[in-house]
Amino acid sequence: MGVPISQMWTVASYVLKQKLRRRKRYPLVLMLEPLFRCNLACAGCGKIQYPPHILKRDLSLEDALAAVDACGAPMVSIPGGEPLMWPHIQAFVEALVERRKYIYLCSNAILLKEKLDAGWFKPSKYLTFSIHMDGPRDEHDFAVCREGTFDKAMEGMRQAVDMGFRVTTNTTLFDGADPNAVRRFFDEMMDLGVEGMMLSPGYAYDKAPDQKNFLHRKQTNELFDMILSNRKRRWRFNQSPLFLEFLMGTREYDCTPWGNPTYNIFGWQKPCYLLQEGYVDTFDELMNDTQWSNYGVSSGNPACRDCMVHSGYEATAVDHTFSSFGGMWGTIKAMVFNRYASPSAARKLIEEEGKPHGPEVHLVQLGVDVSALRDARARRRSQAGQVA
Numbered sequence: 001m002g003v004p005i006s007q008m009w010t011v012a013s014y015v016l017k018q019k020l021r022r023r024k025r026y027p028l029v030l031m032l033e034p035l036f037r038c039n040l041a042c043a044g045c046g047k048i049q050y051p052p053h054i055l056k057r058d059l060s061l062e063d064a065l066a067a068v069d070a071c072g073a074p075m076v077s078i079p080g081g082e083p084l085m086w087p088h089i090q091a092f093v094e095a096l097v098e099r100r101k102y103i104y105l106c107s108n109a110i111l112l113k114e115k116l117d118a119g120w121f122k123p124s125k126y127l128t129f130s131i132h133m134d135g136p137r138d139e140h141d142f143a144v145c146r147e148g149t150f151d152k153a154m155e156g157m158r159q160a161v162d163m164g165f166r167v168t169t170n171t172t173l174f175d176g177a178d179p180n181a182v183r184r185f186f187d188e189m190m191d192l193g194v195e196g197m198m199l200s201p202g203y204a205y206d207k208a209p210d211q212k213n214f215l216h217r218k219q220t221n222e223l224f225d226m227i228l229s230n231r232k233r234r235w236r237f238n239q240s241p242l243f244l245e246f247l248m249g250t251r252e253y254d255c256t257p258w259g260n261p262t263y264n265i266f267g268w269q270k271p272c273y274l275l276q277e278g279y280v281d282t283f284d285e286l287m288n289d290t291q292w293s294n295y296g297v298s299s300g301n302p303a304c305r306d307c308m309v310h311s312g313y314e315a316t317a318v319d320h321t322f323s324s325f326g327g328m329w330g331t332i333k334a335m336v337f338n339r340y341a342s343p344s345a346a347r348k349l350i351e352e353e354g355k356p357h358g359p360e361v362h363l364v365q366l367g368v369d370v371s372a373l374r375d376a377r378a379r380r381r382s383q384a385g386q387v388a
Contacts, residue, residue, distance in 0.1 A: 003196065003238055006125060007102050014074045015322040025258045025287055027073040028315045029104075031273045033264035034059040034088065035081040039110055042144045044174060044202050047081060057265050061088040065095055067263040070283040077104040077130070077260075079273075084111040090120045097126045104130040106170060110149065112156030116163060128166040128238075130198065131157055135171060136185045139178065139357075154192070161193045168238045170198045175219060178357035179226040180349055186235050196238030199224070199247065200310040216306045221249030226352065229345035231338060239310065241334030242317035242327065247308060248340070251317075255296035255304060259315020261286055271295050273311045275303055 011028070018026040037055040038048050048055070068076060076096055083089050084107050096103050109131045121127065134143035137150040160167050169189050173182065189197055201220045224247040237244060245251045257272040267279035268286040272295065280286050296312075297304050320327035 004125065010074050010100075010102065011318070012322060015318065019323065025292070027071050027261050027287075028259045028318060029075040029077050029311075030068060030071045030073045031077050031079060031260050031262040031311065032059075032064060032067060033079055033081065033262065034064060034083060034086040034092070035265070037085060038080060038082040038108075039085065040082070040108055040144050040146060040149070044143065044172070047079075054265075058086060058088070059265050061091055061095075064088065064092055064263075067268075067283070068096065068099065068101065071261060071263070073101075073261075075102045075104065077106060079106040082111070083107060084115055093121060093127060097124050100126060103127045104168070106130045106132065108132045108144065108149065109153035109156035112153075113159050116156070116159055116165075121165070123164040123166075125166070128168055128195070129157070129160050130168050130170045133169040133171055133185075133189070134173070135177065136181050136188070139181060139185075143172075143174070157192060157194065167194045168196050168198060169194055170200075172200055172202045173223065174202045176357050177223060178355075179223060179352055181357065182227050183349075187232070190234050190236070196236040198238050198310065199227075199244070201247070201308050217308060220247060220306075220308050222348075224248050225342070226345050226348050229340045229342035230349075231340055233339070240314050240317040240321065240331070241338070242320060242330055243310060243314040245330075245334060246313060246317060253313050253316040253320070254298050255307065255312040256315040256319060257292060257295045257312055258287060258290070259319070260311040274307065274309060 015026075015028075033047070035055075035058050036047055036050050038045075041048060078089070078092075080086070083105055086092075089105075093103060093105065103126055105127065107129060109129070112129065112131075115121065131153055132144075133150070133153060134140045140150040140153075141147045157167050157169075171182075171185075186197060201224075224244075228244055228248050242251060243253075246253050255272075260273055261283065262269040262273045263283075267281055268283055269276060270278045270280060270286065271290050271292065275295070280289065293299060295301055295304055297307070321331045322328065
């Protein structure tokens with residue numbers, strides 16, 4: 001199980017309280033972005049494409065804590081930008097732990113070892129380092145547009161695990177992802193000792209430089225069905241099992257955009273973490289004045305057509321779990337019978353072996369012998385291992 005019992009109980013009791021109060025809309029996770037600047041420039045990111053004077057700005061500690069209190073969600077996710085570059089991150093985490101909020105500090109882990117060595121954080125059941133890892137070494141470094149990032153992240157995660165911190169991975173998959181490589185990546189993360197893994201298809205941010213490699217809904221279902229069918233028992237996922245079934249195409253959900261409200265240097269973002277259609281000053285304005293019927297796949301909004309991202313749909317899955325017997329039974333069944341045996345998915349995985357994926361697709365288009373490159377890469381790694 002990738003989520004501790006204490007966290008599951010906190011979320012379950014919170015959701016049930018909202019149901020008893022007959023609240024139609026309630027937040028599950030606060031997405032608090034304290035800054036937009038980053039020490040990477042990923043091609044699929046829509047958060048760092050701001051002018052320099054915006055990237056230099058930081059959310060104040062006072063405003064960040066006021067947003068936490070106004071929202072009231074039991075979990076706080078701290079994305080960015082790179083949160084470890086925020087000057088108030090240490091004090092903010094300490095304040096959230098005092099408030100007994102479950103924290104997901106999202107990071108590329110480039111600075112993680114440095115901050116751990118400096119004693120910025122203490123292990124707590126409330127603090128999880130959620131590390132951005134987009135698959136195995138080559139795929140990850142290609143996705144973040146910098147070589148060596150995978151190894152740097154592994155070093156930081158390994159130290160965090162050894163120090164007793166909760167560590168999860170957050171993997172965003174794009175068109176051309178190699179399902180067999182992703183499954184091998186799961187094994188590598190389990191060997192490292194992470195608590196669980198989170199998955200999501202990429203979202204086509206308007207500001208993202210690379211607009212060609214985002215997944216459409218059918219592609220998302222096909223890819224995740226191959227990846228998540230025939231699971232190994234040792235794999236642990238830090239997500240709703242019903243959301244994972246949604247990604248596999250075995251469940252139909254609509255978006256719950258108010259489930260993960262976003263607050264950043266501009267205020268409360270409308271309508272969700274992914275779309276930027278204006279800002280309001282207060283949490284109540286966001287929840288009460290936004291025309292929520294204009295969003296989600298059923299609305300016909302073209303910006304929502306292919307979105308299947310966890311920030312919009314995992315809240316739907318969690319709400320389903322606690323709002324009906326069918327949702328609760330489906331969750332229990334998914335946790336107990338979690339292998340998802342599928343001969344057809346297994347056959348597709350075999351067919352995918354040997355095909356070019358990710359960066360190799362572009363090399364094939366240029367006429368490069370990918371097989372020779374793979375052999376050379378394997379020899380270099382073998383030689384490096386012998387030297388080590």
